[in-house]
Each structure stands twice: as structure tokens, then as C-alpha cells.
Amino acid sequence: KILTLTYGLQKLLIESKKIPKNKIEVIRTCADPKEFFPIEGNKKGSLTIGCLGSIDTAYSFEEIVKFFKNFLNFHDNSILKILSKLDGEGLFVLLKKYNIPRSKVVVKYAIREELNREINSFDLLIFCLKENYSVIASMPTKVGEALSCGKPVICNAFNRDISELIENNHVGYLYNFKDEYRESTHKKIMSLVNSEAVKSNCIKLAKKEFDVIYAAQNYLEIYNQAMES
Secondary structure (H helix, E strand, O other): OEEEOOHHHHHHHHHHHOOOHHHEEEOOOOEOOOOOOOOOOOOOOOEEEEEEOOOOOOEOHHHHHHHHHHHHHHOOOEEEEEEOOOOHHHHHHHHHHOOOOHHHEEEEOOOHHHHHHHHHOOOEEEEOEOOOHHHHHOOOHHHHHHHHOOOOEEEOOOOHHHHHHHHHHOOEEEOOOOOOOOHHHHHHHHHHHOOHHHHHHHHHHHHHHOEHHHHHHHHHHHHHHHHHO
């Protein structure tokens, strides 16, 4: 078997490499529901936009800072919370460039045991993956972790899989970071933050697509078939 994270890559392999579809299995990067789950009453105070994990190399962090600046224009009681090892000097340069007060940004490194509580402090998760040929195969782990906590995801439409997951399940918003941030965009995002139905959708999708137990069962079935043959 060939294992992929996306149906987009599966389709590419079938068409370009003439590999039979039944030879390719799609298993997402997953989250453990025992480690990532909603915590009721964990969210207080300001609206929190969360960044999780790597923010460089494959990701465009400046687009996030620019987005946050625009978001503040509509909702000034907001903070950007970054859970990552980060070059503070580089961050301050960006904050100055976009005239964002330092008080509006929280940066911390969270150990794994703290991640569930920290993600639950988010109102939404945001990231911008750089678009190139290789991202057809990408499905960041943070997507499953955020959804498992009932948190909607804002990101760019970096491949067909993420686009279909978000659009078909109403668990987030696909944002073109090159576009002007409009009031209509803000209203759509706020409707996600304030919706119990969206929270429920996130958890349902996490169980369907990103549950590590489901993935482990698939892996075991693949190995058992290989042993039998």
C-alpha cells in the first residue's frame, strides 16, 4: 500500500503514475481524542486568534500578522496568541511594521501536556501555508487538534482536501490572504466564533477524519492484509 494524507495526492498518483486506486490509502495526520477535547468554560475575556506550531519555512507568518491588524480594526478587544518557539526580534519588527501594540500579542512555548488547555483558550486557529507543488500532499496536524477541541480553522485554500473539508463541513473559513479584509469577511468569521453548531461540526469532523483510533485501525488492517498475503 501507498499511504497519503490527502485525496489530492491519491488522484495525482493514479493519473500520473498509473497506480491502481486500491493500492493507495488516505489516512490523515491525526489527534488523540484523549488528549485533545473541548474544555467548557476555559475561554474568558478577549477574543483570541491562535497560532500553533511552526510559523516559518512552510508557513507565511507575516500574512497572519497583517490579517490580525485588519481584524483589530473591526474587533479591537482581540489578541493574537502564538504557541511556538519564536524569534522575538523578528516578531517585534512585524508588529512595528503593521502598528500593532505588543500588548495585543502573546507568545509562549507550550509543552504537550499544556496544548489541550491552550488550544481551548483560542476562539479560532489560523495559519497560512505557502502554496507550492508539494502542498497537494499536506494536512497539518494542527487542523485535527483544533477541530478536536471544537475550534474553527481559518486558512488559505492550499489544496483541494482542506477546501472540501472546510466548505463541506462548515468548520472554518477559507481566506485568501492577498484579498482586502472587508466587513463582510469579518461578519462571516465572527459567525463561526459565536456558533455552537460550528463547534459541534468541528468535533464531528475530527472524529470522522482525524481520530488517531480510527487511523490506527486502518493501519492495523493494512498490516494484517500484508501478513496474510
